[in-house]
Amino acid sequence: MSRQSLTIEELNAVVVSRRGGDPAASYTARLFERGVAQCAKKLGEEGVELAIAAVAGDRDAVRGEAADLLYHLVVLLAASGVTLEEVYAELGRREGMSGLTEKANRHT
Ligand SMILES: N=c1c2ncn([C@@H]3O[C@H](COP(=O)(O)OP(=O)(O)OP(=O)(O)O)[C@@H](O)[C@H]3O)c2ncn1[C@@H]1O[C@H](COP(=O)(O)O)[C@@H](O)[C@H]1O
Numbered sequence: 617m618s619r620q621s622l623t624i625e626e627l628n629a630v631v632v633s634r635r636g637g638d639p640a641a642s643y644t645a646r647l648f649e650r651g652v653a654q655c656a657k658k659l660g661e662e663g664v665e666l667a668i669a670a671v672a673g674d675r676d677a678v679r680g681e682a683a684d685l686l687y688h689l690v691v692l693l694a695a696s697g698v699t700l701e702e703v704y705a706e707l708g709r710r711e712g713m714s715g716l717t718e719k720a721n722r723h724t
Pocket residue numbers: 627630631634641642643644645658683684687
């Protein structure tokens with residue numbers, strides 16, 4: 617049965633659980649088996665497909681390609697040994713780095 621939504625954290629938990637899994641039973645396990653370079657190639661392809669869909673103004677394709685991109689991003693992070701928490705921490709470090717954000721904060 618399909619769910620209404622799946623968060624990146626939930627997707628990440630499934631992806632990480634596939635590491636070392638049976639490549640015959642899991643596409644994700646197959647990607648891990650192929651290695652980082654192949655995971656990176658898939659991510660690049662999906663990024664280009666998303667960009668093309670966006671430029672074409674194809675909203676349905678943007679949604680689908682964005683889901684593909686997020687999936688392949690999570691796979692590449694796991695294949696690279698980088699956790700989502702590390703990426704979140706990096707985003708957190710950047711908060712307030714832009715002059716615009718500081719300017720906006722001064723007015724609140
Ligand atoms: N979100 C995804 C997801 N998005 C895309 N894909 C797969 O990505 C592949 C991309 O298709 P392409 O046409 O780009 O490539 P392909 O020719 O099929 O395969 P390649 O040889 O190019 O790798 C398809 O086979 C899709 O099934 C995904 N496979 C899995 N997931 C998630 O990962 C979970 C675990 O999946 P398994 O590892 O298969 O159990 C699933 O429950 C989903 O939540």
